[in-house]
Amino acid sequence: MSTQIRGSFHWMKSLNKSIILNKIRMDGPISRADIAKQTKLTPPTVSSIVKELIESKLVIESNQGESSGGRKPTMLMINASNFFVIGLDIGPKWLRAVIADLNGKSYDSAIHHIPASITEQLLIELTTDTIESIFSAHPESQEKVIGIGIGMHGVVDADAGIATYAPSLDLRNIPFKEVLEKKFNLIVKVENDARALSLGEAWFGKGSNSEHVITVNVGRGIGAGIVIDNKLFRGKHQIAGEIGHMTIDLSGPLCDCGNYGCLQTLAAGPALVKRAVKSMSMHPESSLHSFKEEDITGKVIYEEAVKGDAFCKEIFEETGVYLGTGLTNVIHTLNPERIVIGGGLANAGDLLLDPIKATITRKALTKEAKETEIVFSNLGKFGTALGAVSLLLVEMFAKAE
Known part of the structure; x- marks a missing residue:
């Protein structure tokens, strides 16, 4: 199913799916009936979307809930530990990386020194090598990675996925999104490091x-x-x-x-x-x-x-x-x-x-x-890398109004 998820990120981002996913993430275990009641979506809509989410293995059924007079409802929860995001923190001096699940639980981390005289090409190579080393260390998780997030120091064009100016490294216009999406066939999100950290705090801290x-x-x-x-x-x-x-x-x-x-x-x-x-x-x-x-x-x-x-x-x-x-x-x-x-x-x-x-x-x-x-x-020294993980999660889970 991971290849389906990688190839259908926009499928997950449809409004009703995102609302239901976020409701399950925030309030799960939760029943289908309660999702419908709290989101104002119709029960048939909720049932249909939940069926798709269960088939995708993004949502799983857990123990039955308390009965209000009839049959006990089946509860739903996010299958957080079945999917992963790679998060990178590219600072003036260090490149930090984590692989974490949808709850922000880190399963591994890495840190590499960034030379002051590094070039654009060498920085991209260091980034690529770091991601490949994570895949090599966790081959069983490779097919379950849904994307890569990058928190980059300096000025970033988040829409284009370009680090437009990294002052401490004196580098400009680094096309992270274009290069890494082509290399790994995964969704790549790039953001300023402080903004990535702020999202990490909002999600996990x-x-x-x-x-x-x-x-x-x-x-x-x-x-x-x-x-x-x-x-x-x-x-x-x-x-x-x-x-x-x-x-x-x-x-x-x-x-x-x-x-x-x-x-x-x-x-x-x-x-x-x-x-x-x-x-x-x-x-x-x-x-x-x-x-x-x-x-x-x-x-x-x-x-x-x-x-x-x-x-x-x-x-x-x-x-x-x-x-x-x-x-x-x-x-x-x-x-x-x-x-x-x-x-x-x-x-x-x-x-x-x-x-x-x-x-x-x-x-x-x-x-x-x-x-x-x-x-x-x-969040510790890998806080920005965890924030980079949340760059993917904020796309998946829309806040329910």
């Missing part, structure tokens, strides 16, 4: 119960994925969420984009390290002096801060203030109910979260804005 949620990815750069009314917002030209290029300090450092004082020049991982290295000479008491300059990383600064180094704590405090300032601007612009922070710096925990919250409390306009929920992602 801290954003799953929020209609208006922003996920901010803070690593080597800073980007945001915006979900409004449960829908991903890209903007007219697909650059919505590039909050890393929000100007915070007109006299600040030069950014890769050519502007000065962008948020990511002040609060991203490399900026934190650069500020520490630049200022440590004024703090001879700091334990950072026991490290070679080239060995000082965000992780090292965090570990020394946890041990009690006052200077390292101060570096995180400053970073949190910058982030809090940027997030206050986001709150005033979009008014989300929740902001989820992911990426490498999210591992800093309260060292970063406390000054972020304090800054928002100090700067936000209203009591409600000051109380905007700020949480860290719990």
